[in-house]
Every structure is written in structure tokens, then in C-alpha cells.
Amino acid sequence: MLxxxxxxxxxxxxxxxxxxTAAGDYISFASGLPDPxxxxxxxxxxxxxxxxxxxxxxxxxxxxxxxxxxxxxxxxEMLRRRGLPAAxxxxxxxxxxxxxLDVAARAFLDPGDRVVIESPSYLAALQAFDSHEADxxxxxxxxxxxxxxxxxxxxxxxxKLLYLLPNFQNPTGITMTAERRQAAAELAxxxxxxxxxxxxxxxxxxxxxxxxxxxxLADNPWSVYTGTFSKTVAPGLRVGYLWGPPAxxxxxxQLKQITDLHTGSFTQRVVFEYCARGxxxxxxxxxxxxxxxxxxxxxxxxxxxxxxxxxxxxPHGGMFLFVTLPEGRDAGExxxxxxxxxxxxxxxxxxxxDGRGRNTFRLNFVSAxxxxxxxxxxxxxxxxxEWLA
Amino acid sequence: MLxxxxxxxxxxxxxxxxxxTAAGDYISFASGLPDPxxxxxxxxxxxxxxxxxxxxxxxxxxxxxxxxxxxxxxxxEMLRRRGLPAAxxxxxxxxxxxxxLDVAARAFLDPGDRVVIESPSYLAALQAFDSHEADxxxxxxxxxxxxxxxxxxxxxxxxKLLYLLPNFQNPTGITMTAERRQAAAELAxxxxxxxxxxxxxxxxxxxxxxxxxxxxLADNPWSVYTGTFSKTVAPGLRVGYLWGPPAxxxxxxQLKQITDLHTGSFTQRVVFEYCARGxxxxxxxxxxxxxxxxxxxxxxxxxxxxxxxxxxxxPHGGMFLFVTLPEGRDAGExxxxxxxxxxxxxxxxxxxxDGRGRNTFRLNFVSAxxxxxxxxxxxxxxxxxEWLA
Numbered sequence: 163m164l165x166x167x168x169x170x171x172x173x174x175x176x177x178x179x180x181x182x183t184a185a186g187d188y189i190s191f192a193s194g195l196p197d198p199x200x201x202x203x204x205x206x207x208x209x210x211x212x213x214x215x216x217x218x219x220x221x222x223x224x225x226x227x228x229x230x231x232x233x234x235x236x237x238x239e240m241l242r243r244r245g246l247p248a249a250x251x252x253x254x255x256x257x258x259x260x261x262x263l264d265v266a267a268r269a270f271l272d273p274g275d276r277v278v279i280e281s282p283s284y285l286a287a288l289q290a291f292d293s294h295e296a297d298x299x300x301x302x303x304x305x306x307x308x309x310x311x312x313x314x315x316x317x318x319x320x321x322k323l324l325y326l327l328p329n330f331q332n333p334t335g336i337t338m339t340a341e342r343r344q345a346a347a348e349l350a351x352x353x354x355x356x357x358x359x360x361x362x363x364x365x366x367x368x369x370x371x372x373x374x375x376x377x378x379l380a381d382n383p384w385s386v387y388t389g390t391f392s393k394t395v396a397p398g399l400r401v402g403y404l405w406g407p408p409a410x411x412x413x414x415x416q417l418k419q420i421t422d423l424h425t426g427s428f429t430q431r432v433v434f435e436y437c438a439r440g441x442x443x444x445x446x447x448x449x450x451x452x453x454x455x456x457x458x459x460x461x462x463x464x465x466x467x468x469x470x471x472x473x474x475x476x477p478h479g480g481m482f483l484f485v486t487l488p489e490g491r492d493a494g495e496x497x498x499x500x501x502x503x504x505x506x507x508x509x510x511x512x513x514x515x516d517g518r519g520r521n522t523f524r525l526n527f528v529s530a531x532x533x534x535x536x537x538x539x540x541x542x543x544x545x546x547x548e549w550l551a
Numbered sequence: 552m553l554x555x556x557x558x559x560x561x562x563x564x565x566x567x568x569x570x571x572t573a574a575g576d577y578i579s580f581a582s583g584l585p586d587p588x589x590x591x592x593x594x595x596x597x598x599x600x601x602x603x604x605x606x607x608x609x610x611x612x613x614x615x616x617x618x619x620x621x622x623x624x625x626x627x628e629m630l631r632r633r634g635l636p637a638a639x640x641x642x643x644x645x646x647x648x649x650x651x652l653d654v655a656a657r658a659f660l661d662p663g664d665r666v667v668i669e670s671p672s673y674l675a676a677l678q679a680f681d682s683h684e685a686d687x688x689x690x691x692x693x694x695x696x697x698x699x700x701x702x703x704x705x706x707x708x709x710x711k712l713l714y715l716l717p718n719f720q721n722p723t724g725i726t727m728t729a730e731r732r733q734a735a736a737e738l739a740x741x742x743x744x745x746x747x748x749x750x751x752x753x754x755x756x757x758x759x760x761x762x763x764x765x766x767x768l769a770d771n772p773w774s775v776y777t778g779t780f781s782k783t784v785a786p787g788l789r790v791g792y793l794w795g796p797p798a799x800x801x802x803x804x805q806l807k808q809i810t811d812l813h814t815g816s817f818t819q820r821v822v823f824e825y826c827a828r829g830x831x832x833x834x835x836x837x838x839x840x841x842x843x844x845x846x847x848x849x850x851x852x853x854x855x856x857x858x859x860x861x862x863x864x865x866p867h868g869g870m871f872l873f874v875t876l877p878e879g880r881d882a883g884e885x886x887x888x889x890x891x892x893x894x895x896x897x898x899x900x901x902x903x904x905d906g907r908g909r910n911t912f913r914l915n916f917v918s919a920x921x922x923x924x925x926x927x928x929x930x931x932x933x934x935x936x937e938w939l940a
Contacts, residue, residue: 163711163745163773164802165661165683171805177616195613203607210599218592222785224584227566257646257789257811264810268682272554289809293657294554322552356552384552396611398816400646413553416560420678421653422646426815427787 166273170292174285175512183506189538191507191525194332194481200452201396202436202445209435213428221428227419228411229255229403230430236437237389237403244364245374246387251408254415257425259362259390259402264290265418266358266386266404267323271296276321280308282484282513282522284332284360287325296323298515303331305475307338310345317353324350326376330363330480333513333524337478340373347379356384365394365446367479368454383407386414391433393481394446399429453481453528459535460527467543471550474525481528484510486521488550493523499549505541555662559681563674564901572895578927580896580914583721583870589841590785591825591834598824602817610817616808617800618644618792619819625826626778626792633753634763635776640797643804646814648751648779648791653679654807655747655775655793656712660685665710669697671873671902671911673721673749676714685712687904692720694864696727699734706742713739715765719752719869722902722913726867729762736768745773754783754835756868757843772796775803780822782870783835788818842870842917848924849916856932860939863914870917873899875910877939882912888938894930 180193213221228234234253241248256262263286271277273295279288281300291298299316302309307328317324326346328338338346350357359376377387390402406414418424436442457477464474464485474485487493493509500506510522530538569582602610617623623642630637645651652675660666662684668677670689680687688705691698696717706713715735717727727735739746748765766776779791795803807813825831846866853863853874863874876882882898889895899911919927 163743164658165664167661168658168802168806171802171809173805177808198608198612201608201611203603203611206611207600207603207607210603211596214592214596214599218596219587219590220787222590222592222595222787223587224781224786257815260809261811269553269557272556275554286809286812293806293809354552392613397613397812398609398611400811400813400815413557413560416562417557417682419566420560420649420675420682421810422650422789423675424789426646426789426818429815429818 167293167295170295174289176285176508179506179508183501188501188504188506189534189541190529191505191538193526193529195529196393196397196481197452197528197531200449202441205441206396206432206436209432213431213435217431221431223427225424225427225430227424228415229253229425230427230434232438233430233434236434241387241405244372245378246405247378248405249408252405252411254404254411254418255425255430256402256404256418257422258392258397258400259360259388260286261418261421262388262402262404263287263358263360265414265421266388267291267294269414269417270323270356275323276319278313278316278321278324278355280327280331282333282510282519283325284327285513287360288515300514300516303334303336305336307336307342308346310342310349313346313349317349317355320353321355323356323358325358325360327360328373328376329361330366330477332480333482333508333510334484335475335477335480335482337373343373343376344379347376347382351380351382357382357386359385359387361387362390362393363480364389366449366453366481368450368457369478377405384410386410394442394449395433395436399433401425401429401433456527456532456535459532460525460539463536463539467539468546471547482524482526485523485525489521491521491550493521496523496546496549499545500542503541503545505538556682556684559684563678565674565897568895568897572890577890577893577895578923578930579918580894580927582915582918584918585782585786585870586841586917586920589838591830594825594830595785595821598821602820602824606820610820612816614813614816614819616813617804618642618814619816619823621827622819622823625823630776630794633761634767635794636767637794638797641794641800643793643800643807644814644819645791645793645807646811647781647786647789648749648777649675650807650810651775651777651791651793652676652747652749654803654810655777656680656683658803658806659712659745664712665708667702667705667710667713667744669716669720671722671899671908672714673716674902676749677904689903689905692723692725694725696725696731697735699731699738702735702738706738706744709742710744712745712747714747714749716749717762717765718750719755719866721869722871722897722899723873724864724866724869724871726762732762732765733768736765736771740769740771746771746775748774748776750776751779751782752869753778755838755842755870757839757846758867766794773799775799783831783838784822784825788822790814790818790822845916845921845924848921849914849928852925852928856928857935860936871913871915874912874914878910880910880939882910885912885935885938888934889931892930892934894927894934
């Protein structure tokens, strides 16, 4: 009875793992959850109160599919600072950036359409593409990001979509270099391939200078750039956004309206006020400080305990790093052993549509605090050395 | 470049009309907007403040795709009172009931699948079905609801889905009788057709006793019942829900997760507290009182000004009634004339996938207050009589 697409919709291994371990006393490197102790609860509380006091009727009424006009304008200004030529009408406010990805996928993908992806890539984007019955053309990643020398071959047949996550990629933490960004932008235009650029982690940069969005580097009429306030304000508000050429954004807004009419009027106003009052920048700086220290603690612990045993990435931002076991080893088996000792992480095969990456796994470094990170890596290292021996 | 489904995604005539008239000084019978003066701003303000004070981290964190557990349990209890055998795991919290309809459509419909609809039907549901490339089997409505004697013929070929809006239907305001509900429920099961029952207006009943949901009247493993807090608390919070058999709800939750991960954690808690503290029932009673008076004023004004000239429905609840012009007349032409005099409404052809219903139109009776309703109908009647003469 269900539509054919539902054969490609299934619970993710990550969600199952998180559910399984939610009740237990685990040190978790598994989730994608930020640390809620860092959420600006009191500021949002004050703003929520003021928004309802001053504009309660507007905040509780239906709104435009495109989003709350002041927030669209604010996001446009923010994206101009990132290098995108963004006018307010090029912004669509979405119910988190997951909806931005899903709406873009739904607008572009017919069954069997091919999507060029980084290998590995973001699981929930793959799930959205899966639900639209996409086929995949995986392109390897190295420490400089997507291997653009392999991109012309992938783009040769004119696939529908190129999906990139250039900053602090989930799951690897890798950042794409400026040269690679330029090459990818130009190659997509030449191939007539749409570009979806996922920049959810943009502001969580701990080293170095921001690099321009791929969408800013070539004039692709079929480009969509997605972002979110989930990592910088709070995910529970469900406010994200996308950018694109005006004509495309108009079409995406029509589709967004079908999915949920519009994103919450109240929460959009809360996010706007938080940004407009100047809380976003210092909030980001505080997060950067905390997360940078946690990343450094994780890297230090790995260096102390596992140097020469396994390899890992050294992210300049974001929430994750990626570990590679010796060839032929299965991270799923390691997970079973680690869970017995109270430590969880996500095996890398989850981030591939075809079961590759069995000897890899992802570690989150923002959920646990510094002592827990040290303790967890201590346990993981002991389990790993014992298992490999 | 866009997916084939996008050829069926377009701006609705209603949204265009609302945008066109938003800035002007119109008396509007066009929108589906409740009167924001009736929103419980102060209560929601107090609750929002307390939720963030007491459970700020939870309210701002990611949540389960299925929804906030206490709200699921509360909705289950509410639906049991409506006659549905509802356990908490049969409830999926959605980002408004629009998302419930869209997720159900996405789960059931392959391109070319046939959907049996009331003729006319709810525009935004048709838009969701359109976006999944549905075909339609329209069945007429009369004053008792869907003409179930025409249903066996429509169900003969085993269409995929039957979409019903039995209470105070949008756009007609018609309520389906108990006998018709029973017949529709049984016929759908016999035909092996999935049932989507949209009960967005359930609590806005101004006369008579509630009737059982169609989903409660036969054991259909492919049934989905949708509802919302948009009409009874506030639409700007974007909190709705669906009910179904547990196995189906599990699948729909997987799909919902792909669309936006989950509905807002903060707003779900606000709605839950509003309900759990006992504010929902008195709030509904207050709305019923206001909207009943407005309906009565509209009916009275129509009776005084247009008896014998046009026909209209007499709804027992909801937000709309439906007017039928003499055969051969085009409500679009009437709208152009009425707009020149500052009155807007929605021509009925918008509620049909095939351009029928040109001699009908919809009047909303909850957006404008009583004096405006009288004034607007006075103008409309003058325009109408002049045009028909």
C-alpha cells in the first residue's frame, strides 16, 4: 500500500543507537547533539516574553511561507558577510536546515536521478535523497575536501545534483580548500548540475579564516545554500534557512508551503530578536571557546593513547572527527566491545549509501565535557588496543 | 532541471489573493486566518516563560521525531474522548496538520495514484496530493456530506486513498452524517483503500453533538487521522498531530524525521502545558462563543440581503460557508467587482482540481468581527444584485 519511495525510508542506525543508549550511563561520542548547558536559556526566555508582550498576535498568527520578513533580511545580511550575493527575497526560512535539504531534494530529484556525494557524507541528507529514490555517485574525500580531480568523471553523465558540505564536514570534520571550492563550483556549472551546499557548521570555526561558500564562486542558476540556527542558538527552536537565485527560491517556497505552510511565527521572531540585539556573535564566540577546548582535549587524548594505532582527522571546526582503523577491521565490532565498557560512537558505514567505510568511525566532541572526553577515550583506547592485539 | 512533480506545484489562487489584498483596506472573507485578537497571548506568554525557566535545556534541545512524550500521551487521551482507540505510540506530533497531510500523502502516493476526494475539497491538501502527482476521483457533496451512494463507483478500481474532511468541511462547512461516516469507513476497508481523515475543525462546533471520527468506525490498517492546535491554541506555534495504527505511525515518523527532524521542542512543551493546565477547554468554549455569533451574523446578513438570489450552506461549526450562484455565473467575475468595492472572498473553482465550481465561492466568518461582517455582506449583496440584474 505504501508508495515505492517508502522502500528507501528506514530508521537510521544512528537513531537506533541513540535510542538504545539513551537510558544507559554511557559516555557518548555518538550523537550530533550540542551540549544544552551552553544554550542561551535566559536570553531566549527574556526575548520570548518580550516578543509575546509586544507582538503576541503576530507571533501566534499564520505567516508567509517565505518566512518572517525581518529574519529573512537579517539572514541575507549575514550571508552577504559570508560572501554570498544575498537579497532578502533569496532567503527562505525553513523548519531547521533538514527541511531546507529535504525541500531542495524534493524540488530537484526524480526517481533514479543521480546525486554526486562526498564519500562519506551526512546521513540525514542521504536519507532525504533516498526518500526521493536517488542513485549515488560517491567521490572520495581527502584532507583538502572533495577530491575535485575525480569530479569531472562523476559529472560526465550530467548528474542532477552535487551535494557538498565544505565546512567541517559531517562526519569527517574535513574542510574543503579554497582551490577545491572554486573547481567544484565551476565544474558543476559546466556540467549543468545543481549544487546543494550544506553549511550548517559555518560559525563553529576554531582555527583559521572563513572560506567563501561554493555557491558564491560560480553563477549556477540551480544552486541552494543551506544553514541553520540550530548550532548557534538552539536546535529545539527549529529555525533554519536556505539561499538561492530568486526564481528558484520562489519555487522552493511553494514547495515549503505544501510541507508545513510556514516555519513557526513565534520562534522565527525569537531568533530574529536574538540576532538583532547582538547576542549571536558573542554567543558564537562562547561556543567556539568551549568546543575548541573539547576538540583539543579529544585530539590530545587520541594522541596520547592511540598514536600510531589508528588515524584520525584534525578538524578546524564543527562537531566531529573521523577515525580510520587498520584495513579490514570492522568498527561495528569495536562498537559492540566499547558499549560493554560504556562508550558509544557511530560506525562509519552509516555515512555511506553502499556499506563502505567499515573500518571507520565518527567521534562527536561537543556533547561530553572535557573530563568525560578524557575518560571515554581512555576506555576506548584500552578496548581498541586489546581488540587489535 | 526541476523534478517532474514540480510541474504540479504552483502558487495557489488563494495565497495570491491574500498577498494582493494584504496591504489594502479590504473587508476579507477570503483567508483561513482565525482572529488573532482571540489568541491566548498572556497565558502562552506565562507558560513559555515557565517552560524555559524549568526545562530550558529540554525545550531548546533536539527531540524525538515522534514528538514530546507528554504531548503524545495528552493527544492520545483527547482522541480517545473523540472515540478513537488511541495509545500514545499511535500519535505523531507534526509541524501543523499541513505536515500531517503532506507526510501521509508522501507515504502513500506514487505518481498516477488515484485519490478519492470530496468535490470541492481543501485546497492545501489537494496541493500536497498534486505534489505527489496524484490523479483525482471527485465525489459530490450534499448537505449530509460526501455522497456515499456515489462512493462504490469511485472505489471500484481500488484507488489508493480516500481523503475526507467530515466536520465543517473546508470550503463548504458541511458536516458528514453518522450514517455516511459508517458507510464511508466500511467501503474504504472493502476496497482496500487508505483513508486520510482531516479533522482540523473538530472543536469548533457551534451546534449539536460531536460525531465519531470515520477512522473509528472500521478497522482500516491504512488509516490516518489528522488534527491541529492551530484552530484552538494558535497557528503560529505550528503544532499538529496525526493518529494511525502503530505500525503505520512508525513508518510515518521515519518520513517526518526526514522532513524536519522533529517539531519544535519549545512549542510542543508550550502547547502541552497549555492543555495540561486545563486552559484548552475554556479557550475552546470562548472561541465557540465568538465564532458562533459571527456565523449567526453572517447567516442573518445573507438571509436579509440575498434570500432567493443565491444559495448558501448553514454550517454547524468551522470557519467557512459556501455560496452557490445561479448556474452559468462566474464567481471570479463577481470577485473582481467586489474587490473594486473593497470586499474579497475565494472563488470556488480553487477547491476543485478540474476547474469545476465556477459558480460558487467561500466565505470565512471568523476573521472579521460582527460589524465588518454586516458591512461586507451589505456591499457584496449590492454588487451581486447589480451584477445579476
